[in-house]
Amino acid sequence: MNTPVKKADLLNAAERLFYEHGFRGVGLKQIISEANVATMTLYNHFSSKEHLVEEVLKQREERYWSYLDALVQDEIETPFLSAVEAHGKWLAEESYQGDMFLRAIEDYSGANNDIENIARSHKSRLLRYFQMLAKRIGEDDHSDLAHYFTLLLEGTTSMTTLIGVEKATEYAMAMAKRIVY
Amino acid sequence: MNTPVKKADLLNAAERLFYEHGFRGVGLKQIISEANVATMTLYNHFSSKEHLVEEVLKQREERYWSYLDALVQDEIETPFLSAVEAHGKWLAEESYQGDMFLRAIEDYSGANNDIENIARSHKSRLLRYFQMLAKRIGEDDHSDLAHYFTLLLEGTTSMTTLIGVEKATEYAMAMAKRIVY
DNA sequence: GAATATATATAACGACCTTTATATTTATTG
DNA sequence: CAATAAATATAAAGGTCGTTATATATATTC
Numbered sequence: 001m002n003t004p005v006k007k008a009d010l011l012n013a014a015e016r017l018f019y020e021h022g023f024r025g026v027g028l029k030q031i032i033s034e035a036n037v038a039t040m041t042l043y044n045h046f047s048s049k050e051h052l053v054e055e056v057l058k059q060r061e062e063r064y065w066s067y068l069d070a071l072v073q074d075e076i077e078t079p080f081l082s083a084v085e086a087h088g089k090w091l092a093e094e095s096y097q098g099d100m101f102l103r104a105i106e107d108y109s110g111a112n113n114d115i116e117n118i119a120r121s122h123k124s125r126l127l128r129y130f131q132m133l134a135k136r137i138g139e140d141d142h143s144d145l146a147h148y149f150t151l152l153l154e155g156t157t158s159m160t161t162l163i164g165v166e167k168a169t170e171y172a173m174a175m176a177k178r179i180v181y
Numbered sequence: 182m183n184t185p186v187k188k189a190d191l192l193n194a195a196e197r198l199f200y201e202h203g204f205r206g207v208g209l210k211q212i213i214s215e216a217n218v219a220t221m222t223l224y225n226h227f228s229s230k231e232h233l234v235e236e237v238l239k240q241r242e243e244r245y246w247s248y249l250d251a252l253v254q255d256e257i258e259t260p261f262l263s264a265v266e267a268h269g270k271w272l273a274e275e276s277y278q279g280d281m282f283l284r285a286i287e288d289y290s291g292a293n294n295d296i297e298n299i300a301r302s303h304k305s306r307l308l309r310y311f312q313m314l315a316k317r318i319g320e321d322d323h324s325d326l327a328h329y330f331t332l333l334l335e336g337t338t339s340m341t342t343l344i345g346v347e348k349a350t351e352y353a354m355a356m357a358k359r360i361v362y
Numbered sequence: 363g364a365a366t367a368t369a370t371a372t373a374a375c376g377a378c379c380t381t382t383a384t385a386t387t388t389a390t391t392g
Numbered sequence: 393c394a395a396t397a398a399a400t401a402t403a404a405a406g407g408t409c410g411t412t413a414t415a416t417a418t419a420t421t422c
Contacts, residue, residue: 003398022288024205027379038400039381049380098287105342106279107203123343147344147352154343155336161286162304162335163328171328178360183419184368208409219370220411230410 007045009035015056019100023053023107050112053104057118060100064090065125072133079133080149084176087153088169091160099157126150148179188226190216196237200281204234204288231293234285238299241281245271246306253314260314261330265357268334269350272341280338307331329360 013035017026028049032042046052071086072079104119130149134142152172159168194216198207209230213223227233252267253260285300311330315323333353340349 006399021291022203022205024203025288025292028381029379040383040401041399043381044398097290098283099339102279102339102342103284103287106284107206109278110202111206120343127343144352144355147340147348148356150343151336151340151349151352151356152332153336154339155332155334158280158283158335158339159328159332161283162301162308162331167328168332171325171332174325175329175332175356175360179356187369209411210409221371221413222369224411225368 006035006037006041010037010042010045010052011056011059014052015060018053018056019095020097022103050108050115053108053112053115054118057101057104057115057122061118061122061125063094064122067094068129076136079137080130080145080180081173081176083130083133083149084152084156084172085169087156088165088172091157091169092165095157096160096165098161099154102154102157123150126153145180149176152176152179187216187218187222191218191223191226191233192237192240195233196241199234199237200276201278203284231289231296234289234293234296235299238282238285238296238303242299242303242306244275245303248275249310257317260318261311261326261361262354262357264311264314264330265333265337265353266350268337269346269353272338272350273346276338277341277346279342280335283335304331307334326361330357333357333360 010031014026014031017031017034028039028042031052032039035042042052046055067090068083068086071089072083101119101122105116105123108115108119127146127150130146131142134145139145152175156168156172159171162168191212195207195212198212198215209220209223212233213220216223223233227236248271249264249267252270253264282300282303286297286304289296289300308327308331311327312323315326320326333356337349337353340352343349
């Protein structure tokens with residue numbers, strides 16, 4: 001039947017609702033309603049709400065990285081600045097209200113280790129990514145630089161909640177230029 | 182009777198539990214249990230869970246500012262660096278897992294405007310505070326500088342969740358020194 | 363020491379939640 | 393076209409949640 005389509009509908013509806021209202025603030029009823037799907041269809045694809053959360057996080061991680069990679073890869077001259085810009089564009093399109101992974105860590109730490117680990121590994125991947133970029137441009141303290149920019153992106157995401165994407169990205173770019181090159 | 186004591190017990194227990202497990206992840210039953218208080222004592226002091234959340238946020242805001250003010254005020258030579266350091270100490274003592282106000286904005290935006298406004302006003306106060314510091318040291322672009330440091334503190338809080346307080350503060354201090362003075 | 367105010371214990375309400383059960387319908391496949 | 397697989401509608405179980413009700417105990421105040 002429509003198996004793959006229905007599953008995708010569920011994941012997309014869940015991702016949007018979880019992001020907007022939090023994992024605990026959204027019930028399965030709302031998810032199946034927005035996905036136009038029956039209750040048992042959800043349980044046919046996901047064995048529990050928490051497993052649905054896991055797959056939502058995995059999907060969002062994939063989307064984030066394919067988005068970032070596409071924008072950063074080609075500009076090998078200034079990879080860090082373009083990463084900040086790319087992250088800003090991601091925020092503008094998909095993430096105007098905090099970070100879903102950070103939220104998952106907070107919500108499920110001590111309650112569900114699988115979910116927490118998925119979210120944490122996403123964050124450590126961000127750090128590794130910047131370390132890779134730092135090595136590529138021959139930076140000596142590549143670990144330091146990687147941490148600076150991870151902090152910068154995390155700060156940009158938080159600031160977006162407070163002052164909007166445009167201004168947040170603008171200030172982040174200005175800071176970035178003072179730190180590198 | 183023990184009225185003020187019981188109310189304080191409730192606020193303290195609620196603040197800790199809300200911070201550790203999220204507003205929606207904690208039930209009133211756990212709060213009254215940890216506060217060693219009866220159900221009706223809670224409703225005698227707070228008309229609903231959401232009003233309890235409001236007062237918890239107000240209490241936490243007061244604690245944060247009295248903490249920060251005490252550490253920053255005297256060091257008029259390098260107010261920005263000492264603000265970063267003070268924020269780091271606050272994180273070490275009280276805030277190892279994300280920011281309660283940011284979380285309140287995310288959890289209650291669209292659901293409870295009073296709570297959201299309290300949390301947002303806390304954040305705008307942080308921005309105003311840095312603008313005041315920037316003017317005091319005679320900085321030209323005091324608005325820019327204030328935004329840089331607000332972003333820096335927000336980033337530090339997020340990074341604390343990921344790499345711990347010590348390292349997060351360390352990197353934040355290094356970035357701060359590249360930005361000011 | 364009686365009156366007042368607050369805390370306590372306990373139970374119940376109705377709403378909502380996640381999950382399971384059951385029986386029916388719909389589309390795909392051999 | 394029969395068989396299989398998946399989606400649907402509906403309901404109910406079992407739990408937790410916030411909130412209210414009630415009646416009792418305890419400390420403070422005049």
